[in-house]
Structures are given as structure tokens and as C-alpha cells.
Amino acid sequence: MTKPASFEDAGAVLDVSLSALKSNYRLLAKQAGAARCGASVKADAYGLGASSVAQALAEEGCRDFFLAHPSEAKRLVGLVPDDARLFVLNGLPKGTEALTADLPQLVPVLNSVAQAEAWAVESQRQGRALPAALHIDTGMSRLGLSAGEAMRLKQEGLLSRFDLQLVMSHLASAEDAGAVSNKRQLDAFIAIRVAFADVPASLANGSGVFLGAAYAFDLVRPGAALYGLNPQANTTNPMHQVVRLSAPVIQNRMVEAGASVGYNGIFTAPRAMPAATIAIGYGDGWLRRAGGLAGFFEGVRLPIIGRISMDTTVLDCSALGKRLLQPGDHVELLCESQTPDQVAAASGTIGYEILTAIGSRVRRNYVA
Structure with missing residues (x-):
């Protein structure tokens, strides 16, 4: 675990691949x-x-x-x-x-x-x-x-x-x-x-x-x-993925069997399970209705449990086995495993809203 270099580094990050962006422009120009x-x-x-x-x-x-x-x-x-x-x-x-x-x-x-x-x-x-x-x-x-x-x-x-x-x-x-x-x-x-x-x-x-x-x-x-959004419905997306959204873990815990998670207790743990709270919520543009989705850590799917809050989201980390996520570890929310179009489909909206909703608290990081 590394210490954040600044306050901004302690929050969610949107990585933007400029090379993928340019590749998409060239593909569209050719088309x-x-x-x-x-x-x-x-x-x-x-x-x-x-x-x-x-x-x-x-x-x-x-x-x-x-x-x-x-x-x-x-x-x-x-x-x-x-x-x-x-x-x-x-x-x-x-x-x-x-x-x-x-x-x-x-x-x-x-x-x-x-x-x-x-x-x-x-x-x-x-x-x-x-x-x-x-x-x-x-x-x-x-x-x-x-x-x-x-x-x-x-x-x-x-x-x-x-x-x-x-x-x-x-x-x-x-x-x-x-x-x-x-x-x-x-x-x-x-x-x-x-x-x-x-x-x-x-x-x-x-x-x-x-x-x-x-x-x-x-x-x-x-x-x-x-x-990176798919220009044609119900077809294979020809565009390169441009964005990667991730958020850091701010706390981990063991949720006991029968305990509720989040506002209004809509999720009750069926068994004891490791959980991690990450620093992103609808105040950052991670839509409240995206609750049926997941975060990904090193390719492992970690389902969202409970309601998404304004500033935080809780993940079920059972799939990691005995490994516990630590504060500062980053979990991906938009990536190859969960694209903006997929998040949109699961949230009842379109990819445009997923991207434009990402708020100013999320630091933009440009990757060549």
C-alpha cells in the first residue's frame, strides 16, 4: 500500500487513454x-x-x-x-x-x-x-x-x-x-x-x-x-475502450450473518462475509441505480451490496477468499470487464449518461 500523493489521490480516478481516443478518431475518419x-x-x-x-x-x-x-x-x-x-x-x-x-x-x-x-x-x-x-x-x-x-x-x-x-x-x-x-x-x-x-x-x-x-x-x-461507446445497437463494439474508473478502499470489515448493509437495510448478509467500502457514490456520478453491478479487483468480480450512498459503495469481497482488500487498494468500476455500455444497460439508461454523470470530485488522469 502506498500513501496518497495528495488529497485528490485519495478519491476516485477516471483514467483516460489518449491513445485509445486517437485510435477511435482514426477509425471513424477512415469509416x-x-x-x-x-x-x-x-x-x-x-x-x-x-x-x-x-x-x-x-x-x-x-x-x-x-x-x-x-x-x-x-x-x-x-x-x-x-x-x-x-x-x-x-x-x-x-x-x-x-x-x-x-x-x-x-x-x-x-x-x-x-x-x-x-x-x-x-x-x-x-x-x-x-x-x-x-x-x-x-x-x-x-x-x-x-x-x-x-x-x-x-x-x-x-x-x-x-x-x-x-x-x-x-x-x-x-x-x-x-x-x-x-x-x-x-x-x-x-x-x-x-x-x-x-x-x-x-x-x-x-x-x-x-x-x-x-x-x-x-x-x-x-x-x-x-x-468508446458502441455506435450501433446490438452489434460488436468496434471502438477501443477509452476510460477506466476506479475508487480506493477506505475501510474493510467482516459483515456478520444477518447484519444489514447500507441505507434501509435492503441487503442482509446470508452468511459472514468480508466487505470493503470504496470512496465513490452518486455524489461522484456513480449512479444509485447501479446497485446490481460490481467492482473488479485484479479481474475478480466483487458484487455491490446494499444501496449506493452519496460518497461510498460497499462490495462483497467473498470471491477473494482469504485475501482482504486494504485501504488504498483501487477497485475498478469501468473497465474491460464492465464497460460504460454494460453499466448503462444494467442501470436503465445509455452510456452517454454514465460518462457525463461522472462528477468533478473524480480526478481525471490522462494516459498517453
């Missing part, structure tokens, strides 16, 4: 064919740390980064190459036009007529054509202009008042290769794109990259697949 490969690094790169992730992807040649909010994009200015573009998917918040224009790498993805009109006014005020992307809704009914609205803005000449760099839409069911909505949205996007033939186009996220060349257009924008 995309002639299309450019961007990267979605919103929500702090799905919880992995956008600054480090974006810089690693830039080393692989990525120059198109997608974020949700302008505040996320602003944090990457100066960290990515000067020729990189930072697309803001949620668009142009009212009143931020001048602030956005002052950061030339930011490209607002305009989602409404009002946003387009405001950006045209700001372009006129600045005396230059400001960069923008246009989001057209093809059937998700979440963000974007209707095809009719986009055509009207084009016919009125408003779009020519700024530098339109991308026309995009978003697939609602790309992870399901058999979903009829994929083809329906593709056809709708092709129909409207005719009016914007001189502008690069983007439809595919990471899952969409695997739907075929027809979905790639000029730019793909993978997110979850970059971070």
Missing part, C-alpha cells in the same frame, strides 16, 4: 471516407475533459469541434489550433452577438429565423461576413429551422450577409441501423441541400458514420463513439 472528421466535445467531452481531449484530437488533425454552449467553446480558444472551428450547437443566445463575433473561431449553429436575423445584423454592424452554420430540422423537432424557413431566408438574401460555412441536421435514431426514420431524414436533408449545394453539409454523428457513405456528406461529427 467516413472522403468526408472530414470532426469531434463533438460538448459537456466537457462527455465528462472526460474537453481541454485535454480536444488537444489530443487536434494532434490527429481534427479541426472541427462541436460544443453545446458558447461558454464551452470559449474555454477551448487558445488550446486548439488557430485554424480550428468551434461550432456552437445551441446557437446564438440572445444578446451575445457581439461577444460571439469577438471570438473568430466560434461558429454559431443558427437554429431559428430570429438567430439568423440577429447574426445578419451583427455582420452588418461589424462590417464583415461573420461565420455561421445553419441547422435544418429534418424530423427530430428539437432544434433547427424548417425547410420552408431556410428557403425563405435564402430567397430573401439574408443568408448571404454572413459566411455560411455549414448546413447540418441531426439524426434521431442513428444508433438503430434499421430505423425507418434514418432514410426519411436523409431524403429530407438531400432535398433541402439542393438549395445549398455550394455549402458543405453534415448529417452524421458517430452512429451515423456507420450507416453508409450516403450519410457522410462533407463532415461527420462523432461524439460518444470517440469515447
Whole structure:
């Protein structure tokens, strides 16, 4: 057992493999064919740390980064190459036009007529054509202009008042290769794109990259697949695992037969059993509903017993035999034996939530 080097080392750790991340980027770029490969690094790169992730992807040649909010994009200015573009998917918040224009790498993805009109006014005020992307809704009914609205803005000449760099839409069911909505949205996007033939186009996220060349257009924008999540449901995952989540043991004990464990006593020991309490809980983003899962120590599965608490989780260590875990030993919760997708399936959610839920108390450790 080694003493922690700092207070932060005494808590849970998320190891992020930059080599696996880069391998996934190369795989997706190859799958995309002639299309450019961007990267979605919103929500702090799905919880992995956008600054480090974006810089690693830039080393692989990525120059198109997608974020949700302008505040996320602003944090990457100066960290990515000067020729990189930072697309803001949620668009142009009212009143931020001048602030956005002052950061030339930011490209607002305009989602409404009002946003387009405001950006045209700001372009006129600045005396230059400001960069923008246009989001057209093809059937998700979440963000974007209707095809009719986009055509009207084009016919009125408003779009020519700024530098339109991308026309995009978003697939609602790309992870399901058999979903009829994929083809329906593709056809709708092709129909409207005719009016914007001189502008690069983007439809595919990471899952969409695997739907075929027809979905790639000029730019793909993978997110979850970059971070190791399976881009296609009910298939073998082609992506490398990027993350490893572990937590240290803070106490071990022998739970006597008949004793209860955790809040509300939902688990009662059927026999005397060795147990270990590890320093992770739902306050760290290890979901309370993940109670039916396990931790792994040197490949040995240690079931979670009792309810997951805010700061702690208890493990049944019977499978280790006479060996007792010691304070400071690290138990893995996300690893090859228990991937984010598997944790998600057991918790009634998706891998995206498992990654983005990992909290700020968990130290990110970047491995080359």
C-alpha cells in the first residue's frame, strides 16, 4: 500500500487513454471516407475533459469541434489550433452577438429565423461576413429551422450577409441501423441541400458514420463513439475502450450473518462475509441505480451490496477468499470487464449518461 500523493489521490480516478481516443478518431475518419472528421466535445467531452481531449484530437488533425454552449467553446480558444472551428450547437443566445463575433473561431449553429436575423445584423454592424452554420430540422423537432424557413431566408438574401460555412441536421435514431426514420431524414436533408449545394453539409454523428457513405456528406461529427461507446445497437463494439474508473478502499470489515448493509437495510448478509467500502457514490456520478453491478479487483468480480450512498459503495469481497482488500487498494468500476455500455444497460439508461454523470470530485488522469 502506498500513501496518497495528495488529497485528490485519495478519491476516485477516471483514467483516460489518449491513445485509445486517437485510435477511435482514426477509425471513424477512415469509416467516413472522403468526408472530414470532426469531434463533438460538448459537456466537457462527455465528462472526460474537453481541454485535454480536444488537444489530443487536434494532434490527429481534427479541426472541427462541436460544443453545446458558447461558454464551452470559449474555454477551448487558445488550446486548439488557430485554424480550428468551434461550432456552437445551441446557437446564438440572445444578446451575445457581439461577444460571439469577438471570438473568430466560434461558429454559431443558427437554429431559428430570429438567430439568423440577429447574426445578419451583427455582420452588418461589424462590417464583415461573420461565420455561421445553419441547422435544418429534418424530423427530430428539437432544434433547427424548417425547410420552408431556410428557403425563405435564402430567397430573401439574408443568408448571404454572413459566411455560411455549414448546413447540418441531426439524426434521431442513428444508433438503430434499421430505423425507418434514418432514410426519411436523409431524403429530407438531400432535398433541402439542393438549395445549398455550394455549402458543405453534415448529417452524421458517430452512429451515423456507420450507416453508409450516403450519410457522410462533407463532415461527420462523432461524439460518444470517440469515447468508446458502441455506435450501433446490438452489434460488436468496434471502438477501443477509452476510460477506466476506479475508487480506493477506505475501510474493510467482516459483515456478520444477518447484519444489514447500507441505507434501509435492503441487503442482509446470508452468511459472514468480508466487505470493503470504496470512496465513490452518486455524489461522484456513480449512479444509485447501479446497485446490481460490481467492482473488479485484479479481474475478480466483487458484487455491490446494499444501496449506493452519496460518497461510498460497499462490495462483497467473498470471491477473494482469504485475501482482504486494504485501504488504498483501487477497485475498478469501468473497465474491460464492465464497460460504460454494460453499466448503462444494467442501470436503465445509455452510456452517454454514465460518462457525463461522472462528477468533478473524480480526478481525471490522462494516459498517453
